[in-house]
Amino acid sequence: MGIQERKEREKGRRRQQIMIAAKRVFSLKGFNKATMEDIANEAELSPGTLYLYFKNKDELCASLSLRILQYLNIKLKHVNSEKDLEPRQKIKALKEAMYNVYEFDPLILINMFHLQSSESLKNLSPQLVSDIRELSNNSIKEMADIFEEGIKKNVFIDKKPVALAETLWALFSGAVLREESKRVIKNDKNYLKLTLEGDFEIFARGIKK
Amino acid sequence: MGIQERKEREKGRRRQQIMIAAKRVFSLKGFNKATMEDIANEAELSPGTLYLYFKNKDELCASLSLRILQYLNIKLKHVNSEKDLEPRQKIKALKEAMYNVYEFDPLILINMFHLQSSESLKNLSPQLVSDIRELSNNSIKEMADIFEEGIKKNVFIDKKPVALAETLWALFSGAVLREESKRVIKNDKNYLKLTLEGDFEIFARGIKK
Amino acid sequence: MGIQERKEREKGRRRQQIMIAAKRVFSLKGFNKATMEDIANEAELSPGTLYLYFKNKDELCASLSLRILQYLNIKLKHVNSEKDLEPRQKIKALKEAMYNVYEFDPLILINMFHLQSSESLKNLSPQLVSDIRELSNNSIKEMADIFEEGIKKNVFIDKKPVALAETLWALFSGAVLREESKRVIKNDKNYLKLTLEGDFEIFARGIKK
Amino acid sequence: MGIQERKEREKGRRRQQIMIAAKRVFSLKGFNKATMEDIANEAELSPGTLYLYFKNKDELCASLSLRILQYLNIKLKHVNSEKDLEPRQKIKALKEAMYNVYEFDPLILINMFHLQSSESLKNLSPQLVSDIRELSNNSIKEMADIFEEGIKKNVFIDKKPVALAETLWALFSGAVLREESKRVIKNDKNYLKLTLEGDFEIFARGIKK
């Protein structure tokens, strides 16, 4: 029984090890130029081993996206659970949560958009697809709850909470992508915090009464 | 000379023909699943012919991005050149310009982010890379000019115009990507116009005095 | 038009070239140990070229089987069309036809039995599968016609012609396989003709009145 | 010593267990599509354990063939040992023995022909190869003995007994294969007994005076 458990945990650790390696390699080479062999080398494992833990390359990539969505979800739930925070403070907490997600792995966010290709979806197990869908929807919902509270308390202007949440999400992913494109154009990451700050400030100004 | 010119124009036409086909195929299959043969078929040309007009696949893709940036640039220049527009009206015109870009080709915008992979950049001619850089910077600059004018005329709050322009760009690309990810999650495009509207409204509210 | 035709013929030639190489390699190494690269080398082509002419390895193998069935079918049709032959003479002609098939390609007959694996069938185009089925059934039917004529003319004992045809086919494929297994055990092919003769003699003795 | 013996017997049991599982899996998937892991699962053992009892996959397969040859040999010896049977009755007994072999495992007979691939032979231990050879030859010899007796007693026509035995073997393996190919073509096993009967009847008619 204890043995069973330890094995489960060991298996989880291996998956983590592979995902960390994959993250590094995807970040470095991009999803398509990264080969399974690259990832195996990075993880100091053999290619075959990767397939013991992930059905195929697409599923490995999608699992990375799932991981970051889980991370975000926990953060958002935590913000929402703090009952004595003012709406404005919650917006601030929200901002910080999203910072953390971004810092946790800025580049993998880009890779999340590989999920969009319906071609890739064919290779994923239905379970994984539905998990990702559920978490995405949940994240929007958690954010919307924050806005709803603010509107009820008459602190935010009267907008559909879901629309607000989606706008924030747009702002966020847009900022992430902008940073990414900066890399190409300027190779200069200095303004990241500054510009993310700017985005949120303007956004908050737009929703607050 | 006249012949020379006609040939040049003819060559330009062919390039257009190929890029239109490429756009269609990339939209349909995504950049990576689209093969050069697919594009050749779509263009009713042979694969070999594509290489008479584009050095390689990456360059064909980058040329598409360049094209859309050119389109955006022209639109932005046009907005800026209308001297009698009020700042608030220019924001509105800006919004419409970006709509048009989006409608011109929503999916190719996603593909623009393939340029981020530094691996891909190796395959591009320096000329093309510098063209893209120049146009990107120019677009930001054009937008910044609009904001600067608004700040000077004391209509917009006092923010760095460049930061504003980048925020708008974030908002925009974020909205595009969000629409894209909606496709996966909901397969429902009804809210596109609505949410883009929402984004811009909030953004404008944030910058206007 | 002439060009179109010549190209068609050229394409057919290429297919032949590949099939001849495949036959050689399959004979030498067996179906599973033979790699597509082996076949490409033997055909003095590159691996990719093989896939221009055959969908996959299974289809290449099945095409070989189809070819030999076509050969057999023509031979059988020819025997049947000779109107003035006595039934006993037709049996003799039948024997010789089957000799020829055997000599045409003794080893590929073995490979025909790879088609039995229902797993392999999944990789074949429906057209090819139905072609093979049709030719197999046709071969049995042609043989049965010969027997039917003999029974009608009161030269052969009264047995179901189809059963006779299938028995002959059993005898034939059994002999082929037996020769094959001899290779393992004795590596001695001297008795081939003799034993095939023996089989047919006994068979013929059994069916003749 | 008693312990030694028990261990030996235990070891034999394990081998049987594995071979039974292998037979099931080979029958289901065919030799090449069946993986060692499939067999291990079927045997409710781990893959590694298989290699404690069989040197490699080819040897496991060959051992199955050996087993069926042993079974046939015992049957044939038994027929031959019945001194008071008439030659015609012995032919009948022979027929039944071969039925039993067929029913014991129709599909594994097909797999026997994998031994033909000279590539596979390289992986077998010389001992196993020579065992198989010996048993094959022995089976032919046992059958030949039956025919020889019939010829001596002037009941059968005067043919080389070995040739007769080999013809019978051809007929038999042919019938087996024919049934197999029927599966592909008709998916209809109803006629098995009937056609095997037919084969033997014609064969017997051919050899009897």
Add this chain to the structure above:
DNA sequence: TATGAATGAGCATTCATTCAT
């Protein structure tokens, strides 16, 4: 003895690119 996770060589297949016509 039994395990089963890990291996890594091997292979079918793809596709960007070339070049003889």
Add this chain to the structure above:
DNA sequence: CATGAATGAATGCTCATTCAT
């Protein structure tokens, strides 16, 4: 200029086999 057949390097994935426990 245009073609499209041919290329062959590259890669995802498999699976027989091993070995530390």
